[in-house]
Amino acid sequence: MENQSQKNQSSQEKSLPALHIRDLTVAYQRKPVLWDVDLDVPAGVVAGIVGPNGAGKSTLIKAILNLVNHTTGKVEIFGKPYRLQRQLVGYVPQRESVDWDYPINAVELVAMGLYRQIGWFRPVGSKHRELALKALEEVGMADYAHRQISRLSGGQQQRIFLARALVQNAQVYFMDEPFAGVDAATEKAIMAILQRLREQGKTVFVVHHDLETVREYFDYLIMLNMRVVAAGAVQSVFTPENLRRTYGGRLTLLDRAVDAMGRRL
Amino acid sequence: MIWSALMWTSLDTWIVLAAVLAGVTCGLIGSFLVLKKISMMGDAISHAVLPGIALAFLLTGSRSGLPLLIGAGLVGILTSVLVQVLHQHTRLEEGASMGVVFTVLFALGLIMIEQAARNVDIHPEHVLFGAVELVPLRMVELWGFDIPQGVIVLSGVLLFNLILVLVFFKEFRLVTFDPALATTLGIPATALHYVLMIMVSITTVAAFEVVGSVLVVAMLIVPGSIAWLLTQRLSSFLLVSTGVAGVSAVLGHVAAITIPGFFGYTDTSTAGSMAVVLGVFFFLAMVIAPDQGLFARLVKKINRGFAVHTQDVLGLLARSAERSTGSEDVLPLADGGLSARNLAAIQGSPFAGRRFLLFIVLRCMQFGKLLVFREGRYKATEQGLRRGQEVLRSHRLWETYFHDDCQVDPKELHYQADVLEHYTDAKLRKDLASGLDEPINDPQGRPIPDEPE
Numbered sequence: 001m002e003n004q005s006q007k008n009q010s011s012q013e014k015s016l017p018a019l020h021i022r023d024l025t026v027a028y029q030r031k032p033v034l035w036d037v038d039l040d041v042p043a044g045v046v047a048g049i050v051g052p053n054g055a056g057k058s059t060l061i062k063a064i065l066n067l068v069n070h071t072t073g074k075v076e077i078f079g080k081p082y083r084l085q086r087q088l089v090g091y092v093p094q095r096e097s098v099d100w101d102y103p104i105n106a107v108e109l110v111a112m113g114l115y116r117q118i119g120w121f122r123p124v125g126s127k128h129r130e131l132a133l134k135a136l137e138e139v140g141m142a143d144y145a146h147r148q149i150s151r152l153s154g155g156q157q158q159r160i161f162l163a164r165a166l167v168q169n170a171q172v173y174f175m176d177e178p179f180a181g182v183d184a185a186t187e188k189a190i191m192a193i194l195q196r197l198r199e200q201g202k203t204v205f206v207v208h209h210d211l212e213t214v215r216e217y218f219d220y221l222i223m224l225n226m227r228v229v230a231a232g233a234v235q236s237v238f239t240p241e242n243l244r245r246t247y248g249g250r251l252t253l254l255d256r257a258v259d260a261m262g263r264r265l
Numbered sequence: 266m267i268w269s270a271l272m273w274t275s276l277d278t279w280i281v282l283a284a285v286l287a288g289v290t291c292g293l294i295g296s297f298l299v300l301k302k303i304s305m306m307g308d309a310i311s312h313a314v315l316p317g318i319a320l321a322f323l324l325t326g327s328r329s330g331l332p333l334l335i336g337a338g339l340v341g342i343l344t345s346v347l348v349q350v351l352h353q354h355t356r357l358e359e360g361a362s363m364g365v366v367f368t369v370l371f372a373l374g375l376i377m378i379e380q381a382a383r384n385v386d387i388h389p390e391h392v393l394f395g396a397v398e399l400v401p402l403r404m405v406e407l408w409g410f411d412i413p414q415g416v417i418v419l420s421g422v423l424l425f426n427l428i429l430v431l432v433f434f435k436e437f438r439l440v441t442f443d444p445a446l447a448t449t450l451g452i453p454a455t456a457l458h459y460v461l462m463i464m465v466s467i468t469t470v471a472a473f474e475v476v477g478s479v480l481v482v483a484m485l486i487v488p489g490s491i492a493w494l495l496t497q498r499l500s501s502f503l504l505v506s507t508g509v510a511g512v513s514a515v516l517g518h519v520a521a522i523t524i525p526g527f528f529g530y531t532d533t534s535t536a537g538s539m540a541v542v543l544g545v546f547f548f549l550a551m552v553i554a555p556d557q558g559l560f561a562r563l564v565k566k567i568n569r570g571f572a573v574h575t576q577d578v579l580g581l582l583a584r585s586a587e588r589s590t591g592s593e594d595v596l597p598l599a600d601g602g603l604s605a606r607n608l609a610a611i612q613g614s615p616f617a618g619r620r621f622l623l624f625i626v627l628r629c630m631q632f633g634k635l636l637v638f639r640e641g642r643y644k645a646t647e648q649g650l651r652r653g654q655e656v657l658r659s660h661r662l663w664e665t666y667f668h669d670d671c672q673v674d675p676k677e678l679h680y681q682a683d684v685l686e687h688y689t690d691a692k693l694r695k696d697l698a699s700g701l702d703e704p705i706n707d708p709q710g711r712p713i714p715d716e717p718e
Contacts, residue, residue, distance in 0.1 A: 029356070065448070086449065089449065093443070093445055098443050103499050105497070112435075112438075115436070115439055123434070
């Protein structure tokens with residue numbers, strides 16, 4: 001059944017947007033973090049999400065994946081609500097979101113990406129461990145498969161997080177700052193993976209900080225500052241004007257109104 | 266005389282069995298609290314279930330059994346829901362929300378138990394500190410055997426927990442490590458959290474009779490904390506935490522009935538002794554933990570010290586060999602060796618005392634074959650000389666580096682190079698040399714030796 005749905009998916013890919021968002025608003029402590037986001041992102045692009053600190057980049061990903069409360073609006077993956085399309089979506093959280101002292105080794109961590117496929121009441125089998133090892137190979141971490149995760153460097157930890165998403169064999173990937181604080185080898189490995197995913201026709205969303213590498217890494221760009229300032233092909237939206245509107249001072253008029261809401265409610 | 270204190274009876278066997286069961290089941294469930302970083306939830310729930318227990322007493326008049334466990338499970342869920350609600354809808358941090366919820370529920374429970382105590386045989390202090398000594402006094406017949414009711418309840422709860430942990434092993438691993446991933450995979454992290462809370466609730470209730478609501482926290486948290494220090498896999502983590510809990514139960518009871526006797530006192534509380542034994546185990550784990558334990562760190566530090574001093578001595582010998590062959594004979598070490606007196610003369614920075622230095626020299630002679638003692642002098646072997654030249658090369662390359670690239674005060678050069686020379690391997694030396702355009706002399710004009718083969 002899963003195969004069938006994936007086959008359907010590939011035929012739909014051309015017509016349906018990979019990600020369709022309408023009126024998405026997220027508020028923490030009653031204060032909006034994302035304001036009325038509308039997005040239509042075509043399938044098969046590697047999309048960067050950029051914006052200043054506190055612009056809601058991570059929150060956008062978490063809201064799409066249903067990981068934050070107080071969300072209103074509509075999110076669709078290939079034309080269907082997210083909760084029906086989970087199996088098509090892979091997630092790479094920020095590295096700091098977990099405790100790397102946890103008693104687990106690299107290959108076990110990667111196999112976690114398969115837990116849904118494995119299903120309830122079944123242990124992780126040798127078949128799954130092999131898949132996990134293959135994913136580790138793809139990110140150049142096969143030699144570290146049996147190492148406890150706290151003994152890996154930051155870049156290596158980031159790569160096994162990527163491997164855990166790759167092993168899911170998803171159609172759409174959401175990566176939260178995979179390039180943050182990594183070494184050159186890891187940066188190269190991530191770039192190679194993005195390239196491979198693009199060749200396979202997958203859609204990838206990457207929260208990103210470094211504006212200098214935007215043109216190099218992405219072909220689609222979402223510029224975010226609480227609302228979507230601009231979204232589209234990199235060459236058309238990555239303009240000085242849009243950058244100024246995205247980064248030009250946090251005290252926009254909308255900000256002031258939002259601050260007032262936070263105070264009054 | 267002393268051993269007469271250890272008069273083991275069938276009562277003791279039942280007590281120890283109950284204590285082991287309580288310890289193992291608490292250690293098992295508590296492990297997940299420690300892994301999930303919500304250890305204090307164990308504290309909160311173990312106290313908050315009290316009104317559930319009291320209500321079950323008041324309604325059924327029974328001290329244990331199924332109604333009690335169900336009541337506890339419900340109150341456990343209520344507690345974690347209330348904590349979440351308080352945390353999300355006020356600006357209280359989670360710890361404060363827990364504090365508010367569990368203390369109020371606990372106080373309510375105490376009041377109810379005081380009322381209940383008029384009709385049922387129950388004492389608030391047993392609730393607080395447990396009364397494992399009373400376990401063998403309430404036997405029930407099961408399959409023709411007389412077995413204490415507490416033992417049966419604890420066995421049932423342990424079995425229940427074990428089955429759930431085995432069946433949902435990978436799911437518990439996932440939600441304790443990365444609940445967000447669980448959610449995106451469609452594995453209900455929240456539901457599993459509440460399952461865990463139910464398990465904690467019934468576990469604490471079942472263990473009440475043995476350890477009470479205060480010490481149950483030690484049984485929940487300490488075994489998992491010990492395992493956290495000692496293990497790197499979840500399976501071994503659970504084995505260590507349950508094993509340690511079980512052993513501490515046995516030792517705790519033995520200690521409770523023997524040790525006070527040594528000092529002329531009567532028996533002390535088994536539950537208290539269990540917690541103390543666990544504390545001792547934790548301390549031991551802290552000391553012997555691999556890699557990060559106090560002992561491992563001390564050994565590393567000592568080894569590092571040996572390595573540094575050995576390199577210093579070898580570097581010194583390489584220098585003196587250089588002088589004896591070179592044109593300017595700065596120091597009268599004509600044959601390139603060191604006498605014991607020479608060694609003594611160079612004590613002080615960077616060397617420690619003379620005796621320690623000699624010890625290192627001996628260590629080199631014995632283990633590394635780096636030094637020999639001949640004609641009253643210490644001399645480096647060929648291998649030792651090569652190692653010494655490596656140190657010297659590192660030292661002078663660093664001096665050049667600091668002089669050329671960092672404009673460090675010439676008086677400071679030596680001290681900085683003296684530290685870094687011990688952390689410089691062949692590859693770093695190679696990169697350093699090529700980065701400095703293969704210098705031949707150091708800033709003072711002394712030759713930088715070639716990399717030995």
